Amino acid sequence: MPPRLVSLGILVFWAVSASSLLVRDVLPDLLVGPPPDLRDIARAGERDASSRWTLLVGDPVGDPGDLRAVGQATTETTSRGDGHVRFGSTVTFDAGALLEQTPLRSAGGERLEVTSVLDVDGSGNLSGLRSEVRVEGDEDSLLVLEGHLEDDSIAITARGPMLIFGKRTFRFPYQARGMVQNAMAPLDRIPGLHVGQRWESRVVSPLTGRVEVVHVEVTDRNVMVPWGDELVPTFLLVSRMNTGMGEARARTWARASDGLVLRQEVPLVLVTLMLERQP
Incomplete structure (x- = not known):
């Protein structure tokens, strides 16, 4: 048996460590409530x-508030009699206009179309997803992503001429009602927000065929955002992800009264895209 002082030291160290874990991992949920999950998102959507959304982009070295339109998006939420919910989106944008203020400004001028669906079952779990990228008006796809549940993981297959290494399938763990979303399809609503909430999400990018682990935190409340003819108080959500080229950050503004998403940033390699809901 160790000496009494050593035993006391071990006990104190354990108590301090346990308290730190409690403050970091348990108290946030007790104080501000659990973060939203996919079931909450599915139930909250209209x-x-x-x-309808406008796609905006700014000059990487210019005024951050000086944005120009490069495309548009339509999102919709449809329900089925068995409790399933489908989130669908269609995004079209001018690839040349998107890259106009970057080193690739002379590359291409085609309009790209991204169509996506994400299905949620009656229990609030992801049941499947599909995204397709093509030149607007063309029948052939440049990239197709298809995903489905396999036990406790999601398997996603990517194929198409945009992929350097050809068709590939990858998997990542999935927790019950875990957040999964499409980078090019903004969420309709994020209910039950409180400052201090944190969660992890998986974000599928139809432009790269990658799935990123994103850490989200609600950092501020009553951030005023111009929308229509008025200033609207919003929650500010900050997302962080490791892209392999350093950390990328993106922001989402959700109306404080009901969680309606008004703006959402999408970090790309050379620019940050802003999706802004039309009033």
Whole structure:
């Protein structure tokens, strides 16, 4: 048996360590409530309704508030009789205009179309997803992503001429009702937000065929955002991800009264895209 002082030291060290873990991992949920999950998102969306968005981009070295339109998006949430919910989106943008203020400004001028669906079952779990990228008006796809549940993981297959290494399938762990979203499809609503909430999400990018682990935190409340003819108080959500080229950050603004998403940033390699909901 160790000496009494050593035993006391071990006990104190254990107590301090346990307290630190409690403060870091348990108290946030007790104080501000659990973070939203995919079931909450599915239940909060307005059924059988569509929303329109404007795609904006700024000059990487210019005024951050000076944005120009490069495309548009339509999102819709549809419900089925068995409790399933489908999130669908169609995004079209001018690839040349998107890259106009970057070193690749002379590359291409085609309009790209990205169509995506994400299905959630009655229990709030992801049941499948699909994204397709093509030149607007063409029948052939440049990239197709298809995903489905396999036990406790999600398997995603990527194929198409945009992929350097050809068709590939990759898997990542999936927790019950875990957050999964499409980078090019903004969420309709994020309910039950409180400052201090943190969660992990998987974000699928139809432009790269990659799945990123994203750490999200609600950092501020009552951040005023101009929308329509008024200033709207919002929650500010900050997302962080490791892209392999350093950490990328993106922000989402959700209306404080009901979690309606008004703006969402999408970090790309050379620019940050802003999706802004039309009033």
